[in-house]
Amino acid sequence: MERRKFIRNSALGLGAGVSLTSATMSSKRLNEEFEVGKLPREVWIATLTLTKIDAVNHQEMIEKVLGHMEDIVNYKPDIICLPEVFPFFHISEKISIKDVAEKPLGKITRRLAEFAKKHRTYIICPLYTVEDGKYYNAAVVIDRAGKVLGEYRKIYTTEGEMGKGVSPGPLDPPVFKTDFGTIGVQICFDLEWNDGWDKLKEKGADIVFFCSAYSGGKAVNTRAWQNKFCVVSSTISGTAKICDITGEEVAKTGRWERYWAIAPINLEKxxxxxxxxCQRFKEINAKYGRKVKITNFDEEEWSIIESLSPDVKVADILKEFGMKTHEEYIKCATDMQKKLRG
Structure with a gap:
């Protein structure tokens, strides 16, 4: 295979651990095999970077992004995340926020909703929205049926945005219930404040999608392990990545994965x-064997218990062996400290 072809094929998701080069396996058969081995809380996540994607106007940008989305539908993603106000970056035309902002479902969200319905996937669709004469930097969450679940509005807008008429959103971020878990959204400058992330944790978010103009770097990984939820970044420029609850990068864009990061995350952990x-780990291993995976982080003294079997629930294991989650353990210690201090 010539180098150019190899690079093009590799860019469609080797970070997910799946090769697209097999000529003997049809897309239909490939998808069927993925579904057979899928765990109950296994979520296939796709996230895009707009790096090297340019357009004349926002309509052309939307078409280009939809074209890139078509490139990854064979993975049958459960959810696709797009970058911050993606239709309006890397374009030549001058836009007025008042002219392009919409109330969902509008022209832009309707196109993405059609894609979501056709391919049975959730979509995080960032754009400008309007309500009661106020304009927001927002992310609209669309479900598998093409319906709008709701909208997150960027809490911490920049001075530049506010100078252009963008209002900051409510301080209490919503969460959205999906068929695989609870999700939340943060946008770009929100990375610099703790409270939005903290509130999403309190509300039980399993995954938080970070739609951004920039990569965020190690801060994105840190938000994941600090809050014990997965964080998925989607960027206008730079790296887009999928981080597990430990902050480890499961997949990210780069030289060989130019536009997409695609990977499964198991939420049953x-x-x-x-x-x-750790005193009970040998007993767990003896009883469950390969049905349960225990991963230890020696320096941090973290441990992750993960179910690899449809018939084993992690909550049941914790109850059976008298174990607490990290949050529960810290809370119990804090409560006892308060009591003894009087």
Whole structure:
């Protein structure tokens, strides 16, 4: 295979651990095999970077992004995340926010909703929205049926945005219930404040999608392990990535994955403080064997208990062996400290 072809094919998702080069396996058969082995809380996530994608106007940008989305439908993504106000970056035309902002479903969200319905996927669609004469930098969440689940409005807008008429959103970010778990959204400058992330944690978010103009770097990984939820970044420029609850990068864009990061995340897992619960790990291994995976982080003293079997729930394991999640363990210690201080 010539180098150019190899690079093009590689760019469609080797980070997900799946090769697209097999000429003997049809797309239909490939998808069927993926579904057969899929765990109950396994979520296939796709996220885009707009790096090297340019257009004359926002209509052309939307068409180009939809074209790139078509490139990854064979993975049958459960959810696709797009970058911050993606139709209006990397374009030649001058736009007025008042002219392009919409109330969903509008022209832009309707196109993405049609895609969501056709391919049975959720979509995080960032754009400008309007309500009662106020304009927002927002992300509209669209479900598998092409219906709008709701809208997140960027809490911490920049001075430049506010100078152009963009209003900051409410301080209390919403969460959205999906068929695989609870999700939330943060946008770009929100990375610099803790409270939006903290509130999403309190509301039980399993995954938070970070739609941004820039990559965010290690701060994105940190938000994941600090809050014990997955964080998925989608960027206008730079790296887009998928981080597990430990902050580890499961997949990211780069030289060989130019536009997309695509990977599965298993949400059936718990984050523990290793001591004292490590004393029960041998018993868990003896009973469940390869149905349960325990991963230890020696320096941090974190442990992750993960179910690899449809018939094993992590909550049941914790109850059976008298173990607490990291949050529960810290809360119990904090409550006892308060009590003893009087």
């Amino acid at each position: 718990a984050f523990l403080h290793t001591w004292p619960f």
